[in-house]
Amino acid sequence: MAVPFERIQADFPVLAREVHGRPLVYLDNSATSQTPVPVRAAIDAYYAQSCANVHRGLHALSAEATDLYEGARDKVMRLVGAPGRESVVFTRGTTAAINLVASSWGECLQPGDAILITVAEHHANLIPWQQLAKRKGAELRHIPLTAEGTLDLSKLDELLTPNVKMVAFAQVSNVLGYVAPAAELIAAAKSVGAATLVDAAQSVGHMPVSFAELGCDFLAFSGHKMCGPTGIGCLIGRRELLDAMEPIEYGGDMIVHVDLQNATWNHPPYKFEAGTPPIAQAIGLGAACDYVTELGLDWIRDHTTALCDQAAAALSAIPGVRVHGPLTGRLGPVAFSIDGVHPHDVATLLDGEGVAVRAGHHCAQPLHGLLGAPSTARASFYVTNRASDIDRLVAAIGVVQKVFG
Amino acid sequence: MFNDLYQAVILDHYRTPSNVGQIEGAVQVRNDHPSCGDKVLLSVLVEDGIVQDIAFVGEGCSISQASLSLMTEAVKGQPVSVIRDLYSAFRDMIHGQEPDEELLGDMVALHGVSRFVARVPCAMLGWETLAQVLPLDQPAPDPDPTCGPG
Numbered sequence: 001m002a003v004p005f006e007r008i009q010a011d012f013p014v015l016a017r018e019v020h021g022r023p024l025v026y027l028d029n030s031a032t033s034q035t036p037v038p039v040r041a042a043i044d045a046y047y048a049q050s051c052a053n054v055h056r057g058l059h060a061l062s063a064e065a066t067d068l069y070e071g072a073r074d075k076v077m078r079l080v081g082a083p084g085r086e087s088v089v090f091t092r093g094t095t096a097a098i099n100l101v102a103s104s105w106g107e108c109l110q111p112g113d114a115i116l117i118t119v120a121e122h123h124a125n126l127i128p129w130q131q132l133a134k135r136k137g138a139e140l141r142h143i144p145l146t147a148e149g150t151l152d153l154s155k156l157d158e159l160l161t162p163n164v165k166m167v168a169f170a171q172v173s174n175v176l177g178y179v180a181p182a183a184e185l186i187a188a189a190k191s192v193g194a195a196t197l198v199d200a201a202q203s204v205g206h207m208p209v210s211f212a213e214l215g216c217d218f219l220a221f222s223g224h225k226m227c228g229p230t231g232i233g234c235l236i237g238r239r240e241l242l243d244a245m246e247p248i249e250y251g252g253d254m255i256v257h258v259d260l261q262n263a264t265w266n267h268p269p270y271k272f273e274a275g276t277p278p279i280a281q282a283i284g285l286g287a288a289c290d291y292v293t294e295l296g297l298d299w300i301r302d303h304t305t306a307l308c309d310q311a312a313a314a315l316s317a318i319p320g321v322r323v324h325g326p327l328t329g330r331l332g333p334v335a336f337s338i339d340g341v342h343p344h345d346v347a348t349l350l351d352g353e354g355v356a357v358r359a360g361h362h363c364a365q366p367l368h369g370l371l372g373a374p375s376t377a378r379a380s381f382y383v384t385n386r387a388s389d390i391d392r393l394v395a396a397i398g399v400v401q402k403v404f405g
Numbered sequence: 406m407f408n409d410l411y412q413a414v415i416l417d418h419y420r421t422p423s424n425v426g427q428i429e430g431a432v433q434v435r436n437d438h439p440s441c442g443d444k445v446l447l448s449v450l451v452e453d454g455i456v457q458d459i460a461f462v463g464e465g466c467s468i469s470q471a472s473l474s475l476m477t478e479a480v481k482g483q484p485v486s487v488i489r490d491l492y493s494a495f496r497d498m499i500h501g502q503e504p505d506e507e508l509l510g511d512m513v514a515l516h517g518v519s520r521f522v523a524r525v526p527c528a529m530l531g532w533e534t535l536a537q538v539l540p541l542d543q544p545a546p547d548p549d550p551t552c553g554p555g
Contacts, residue, residue, distance in 0.1 A: 020407070342466035344441055345411075348521065352407035360441055374442035374464070403411050404467075 003295050003303075005386050011036040011291075012384050022354025025392045030174050030202060030333040030380035031358050032224045035284075039227055042287035043280045053276055055253055069279050072286025073269070079289040080200075080219060081210035082236045089242070089269040090282050093233035094201040095124040097220035098168070100235055100272060101197055102128035104245040105218075106166075111137035114164045116194070118143040118151055118180075119370060120173050123363040125199040129168060143169070145370065149325035150178045156188055164194045171209070172202035175362050175378065177308060177330030179207070186216050195241070201225055201233075202332055205292045206382070207301035211236045223281065227383070228288030232281035235272070242268035249274040292383075300383055301331065307381040308334055311390045315379075318397060324371050333380040335362070338397065341404045343377040349403060350377075353396035409517035410524075411467070414475075419467035422474035424481065426460040436534040443469040443530050449538045455484050456539075461531070468515070468524050473531035475512045485539055492532055492541040499528050 009015050012034050017024050026034060046068055052061035054069045073088045082088050091097040106128075109115075115129045119142045133140040141159050146152045151169075160167070167189035171182050182198060189196045197218040203209050204219075205226025211219050218241070222233040237245075247254055247265055251274035256264045265271045292300060308330035316323045320339040338346055343359035350357050359377045361368045368374055379393055427433065428448035437444040443465030450458040459477045463470055476495075480488045495512055498504040501519040518528040536542055 344466040344524070344527065345468070348410065348524065349407060368442075374444075404416065 001296065001299065003299055003383070008384055011038070013037070015384060019354045019356070020352050025355045025389045026384060027379040027381065027389065027393065028356045028358050029382035029384070030225065030362075030378065032230065033227050033382050034384050035229065036227055036288075036291055038291055039229065039284050039287040043229060043284040046280050046283050054279055055270075065279055068283045068286075069277070072282045072289075075286040075289040076234055076236075079293060080204055080221075080234075080236055081212040083212060084239065086268045087211075087236055087239055087242065089235040089237065089272045090277055091220075091233045091235050091272075092231060092278070093222040093224070094199060094220045095233075097218075097233055097235035098125055098197065098199065099128045100248055101218050101220075101237075102132045103248045104272075105195070105241060106132040106136070107246065109133075109136040109138050109165055112139075112163060114139040114141055114161065115166045115168070116141045116143065116159055116164050116189075117168050118170070119145060120151070120176055120364065120367045121168075121170060122174050122199065122201070123365070124201075125168055125170060125197075126366070129166070138165075139163075145176075149176045149371075151180055151185075153181065153184065156185075160188055160192050160194070162192050164189070164192055166197065167194050168197040168199065170199040170202065172200075172206065172331045173325070174202050174333055175335045175364050175367055175376070176325030177333045177335075178326055179203070179329065179331050182214055182216075186214055190215070205288065205297075205300070206304060206331055208297040217241055223285035223288060226288055227291050229281045229284040231278045232285045234285075237268070239268065242272070245272075247271050247274065251275040253277075295383060303383065304331055304381050304385075305329065307385055307387065307390065308332065310387060311379060311381065311393065314390050314394050315397070318394065318401075320401060321397065324373070324376055332382065333362075333378050335376040335378045337373050337376055338400060338404075341400055343373075343375045345404070346377040346397075346400055349400045350393070350396045353392070353399055355379075355393055355396045357393075410521060412514045412517065414511055414514035415467055415471040418471035418474040422461075422463075422470055424460045424474065424477035425462065427462060428458050428460050431458065431460075432538050434534055434537050436530065436537070438465075438469075438526055438530060441466070441527070443527060445469075445473060445530060445534055447473075447531070447534045447538070449535065451485070451539070454486075456480050456482065456488065463530075465530070466524075466527050468518060468527040469530045472512075472515055472528045475515070476531040476535065479510065479512060480535070485541075488535075488539060489541050492536065495532060496529070499525055 050064035052065045054066040144152045186196050196216040198216045200221040204221040217238045219236040224230040254274040311334045312327040322337045324335040347359035357379045360375045431448040431450040433448050445463040448460045494505045494508050504513045
């Protein structure tokens with residue numbers, strides 16, 4: 001069911017603010033989404049009433065904090081269909097989650113093994129594998145793109161040889177906006193016995209995502225791209241794999257027994273959560289899970305896709321404007337270039353019109369090499385946007401073209 | 406504020422930059438800002454303490470490229486001592502001080518950049534590259550080094 005914009009306006013007071021004398025149009029959601037009142041309230045309630053460390057205090061506040069923290073884990077587990085609480089590891093974000101897998105699970109790689117990713121990956125799902133491949137003498141392979149800017153699976157059989165031990169890909173591209181054929185990729189990976197990691201930074205909270213249905217081994221995402229706070233994310237992992245993996249950080253809460261010479265590890269997820277965790281942020285993420293569930297993940301996907309389709313059509317209809325990637329079916333980001341204007345100038349001038357977009361390589365330098373543009377501008381849509389935002393974007397692009405005309 | 410930034414002088418230099426190219430026999434230095442993709446290859450020919458010729462090949466935003474073009478115009482034919490003063494005045498202006506209009510000439514068009522912190526590195530790309538070739542960061546030499554204390 002459609003969510004009325006009045007509801008969104010009430011939940012996101014930032015939408016009422018002005019930037020440089022113009023009403024704000026926030027189109028940088030793929031970088032960080034705005035934070036609704038209920039999420040801020042959950043964080044504030046923890047700090048106001050239950051601020052204490054978790055898992056160790058024998059007093060009321062610590063027990064409350066632990067309940068809130070573990071309650072957030074349950075909310076995440078339900079949102080993404082994780083098989084159990086032990087499969088939900090809190091991390092700093094998607095980047096930390098992928099690095100954890102590359103550093104820990106990656107130890108099983110042997111020289112001659114291969115890792116398969118795509119050319120469109122965010123640096124967070126490229127560099128950990130690239131460096132792991134270098135450390136282990138493994139090969140890093142890349143699934144190419146079609147001319148339209150979606151994944152080209154026509155040569156998948158050649159790429160996916162039996163020595164491929166990991167297939168890792170973004171479920172939604174942070175530049176091209178396509179939704180990857182995750183089921184097909186995971187099934188193909190399984191057929192050669194490869195493990196799979198889904199970078200779900202742009203998909204969890206933006207569409208229904210189920211770890212169980214996907215059948216992948218690892219799923220990584222961040223809180224701050226789905227209405228939650230920064231500094232928190234998750235690694236969802238298959239229990240057998242998490243059991244077999246070594247921790248990469250040592251400290252409090254991740255041990256069972258310690259003596260001066262030796263230590264034994266707690267079970268997952270605690271084995272991977274050394275030190276005081278980001279408690280307030282985890283609680284905020286739990287509230288964000290509730291929030292996106294309440295709005296409805298089907299509605300969020302349909303709403304965002306409709307805005308992207310409309311934006312891609314409107315931008316590509318402007319002479320001198322080029323949209324990178326498919327014109328339909330995108331979920332969130334719409335990257336574009338304006339002839340004769342550097343993306344940084346585009347972003348500065350759009351900001352002057354109150355329209356917030358990102359410009360740069362969006363942490364995907366190899367992809368931008370392929371696009372033939374060292375950087376692009378990117379408008380990205382989410383629950384806080386409506387169709388009139390696209391009119392404002394188009395009008396602001398008119399201003400850019402006038403200045404540089 | 407935004408019109409201050411994109412002045413006609415800047416847009417003119419962005420569209421038709423001066424001193425584009427490479428100079429044979431000159432010192433060449435590459436510089437880039439990886440976060441935004443601004444790039445430059447600067448050629449500087451110095452003889453007898455004077456920049457006889459200077460040219461650049463670059464790509465990037467209007468601010469970085471116009472700043473490069475304006476810089477090459479300003480320093481060509483100048484002794485290093487004058488360029489040091491220009492560099493210092495330009496850097497001060499970009500960091501928010503009132504510009505020395507007489508000294509800086511057309512480069513004053515970049516004054517507006519000081520209000521856009523994220524664009525300061527763009528305006529400084531050319532100058533920081535030139536500072537890798539010429540001793541611009543060193544203090545001016547003592548006018549009479551023989552005249553020591555006491």
